[in-house]
Amino acid sequence: MMRVGLIGLGMMGRHHARVLQHLDGVELAAVSDPGGDVHGAAPGVPLYPDVAGLIGHGVDAAVCAVPTALHEPVGMQLAEAGIHAFIEKPIAADVASGQRLVDAFASRGLVGAVGHIERFNPALQELKRRLDAGDLGKIHQIATRRQGPFPGRITDVGVARDLGTHDLDLTMWLGGDRFAEIDSQSAILVRDGREDLIAITGRLRNDVITNHLVNWLSPMKERVTTVTGEAGAFVADTLTADLTFYENGSVETEWEALANFRGVKEGNITRFAFPKPEPLKTELEAFRDAIRSGAPGIVTLEDGLHTLRAAEAVINGPSVSGSFNGD
Structure with missing residues (x-):
């Protein structure tokens, strides 16, 4: 033991x-x-x-x-x-x-x-497994929304270090690389000296584009990660531990008004079933x-340090393109 x-x-x-x-x-x-x-x-x-x-x-x-x-x-x-x-x-x-x-x-x-x-939420564990298996092909973008009411127990850090570090960490983990560039807009609206709303944009070193909305000001609680790639998009809801795949369509559109739009088409939607153990366990x-x-x-501690570096870059203001050193 x-x-x-x-x-x-x-x-x-x-x-x-x-x-x-x-x-x-x-x-x-x-x-x-x-x-x-x-x-x-x-x-x-x-x-x-x-x-x-x-x-x-x-x-x-x-x-x-x-x-x-x-x-x-x-x-x-x-x-x-x-x-x-x-x-x-x-x-x-x-x-x-x-x-x-x-x-x-x-x-x-x-x-x-x-x-x-x-990282240990069942929906993200299953998503990572499928990304590693190549189900999505090349990843284009990772977008997250982590919003909800202010938790009274948090008094020592702002929303970027508390909630935002979740998204920065899981994005590097899912995307398979560290940040090359990161910018942000933030606001202090409820507490003096601590940001409670932040919008983050970034790019990983492998050119995956990232977007993150994080706040303590929303009356509804939301925890959503969307990964878009060559084959479609995965949407993970970590509140319910659900994972859904929106597949790029292969059926030709016969309706002329819709056929005029260029880009991907809507395909099948699949909601996966998989074991859902408690993340902390x-x-x-x-x-x-x-x-x-x-x-x-x-x-690892090294992973945690890279995430904290990214969070500090976010808090300290917009970075000049290429100036953020994820190493």
Whole structure:
């Protein structure tokens, strides 16, 4: 059994506690939160008020579900103790802090993962499998919409670092490359000093065009990813974990008024059926397997750092064509 510790028992930490207590091959050995386990997320599990106590208890790996500003100091404590770590996204509050975490884990040969959970949504997992199999052919564009009401629990970052990093990460993952250019328009409409609406456009190094609408101002919640390519378009709804394929048509149009339009034609629409496990369970299984056998599948610290670089480029204003260095 792999002994895993959990640091932070807030909104996300409670979910980690629930999944870790039932994950095959894993024992939730200890938890840590200065406020205690007020929600009863881990009854009977040894509880410590600080990270040092959890480290002293003895764990092989740890999940860090604390506010973003604490990711670096907590992550560094774990690295120095030789403990593999899963750090909730974003990797850190800024690129410099993220780089120090990458270096600390790499120099000690430790597994480090970042909690970009959208990659593990069943709809996106199935979409990635089909893209890798060549079902869409060449990818032309990836567009995302991630909109909804403001979550009161988010106080330390704006919408770009919180929600936007999901879309930047999943786009690079689905598109198979990093950003070459990225521009944005943003607004601060509700909170002082933190953007709550942003529109992002970009281009990956392999020339895939990207568009992302992200806000905390919409009365409806929306989580949609559309990938358009040679064979048609996939639409993934990660709220319902549904994946639909809109195929380019091959039937000739007999109606003259419609035939005058050039471009692709409407074809068959297919909604796929596939298993839909809980994304957090799949994500933590990937972390477990990476430690056990070096299995691929986690969002690495390096991946998380590239995503944070893209987010900072977005926040800091439009980039000059070609000036954004995704490396």
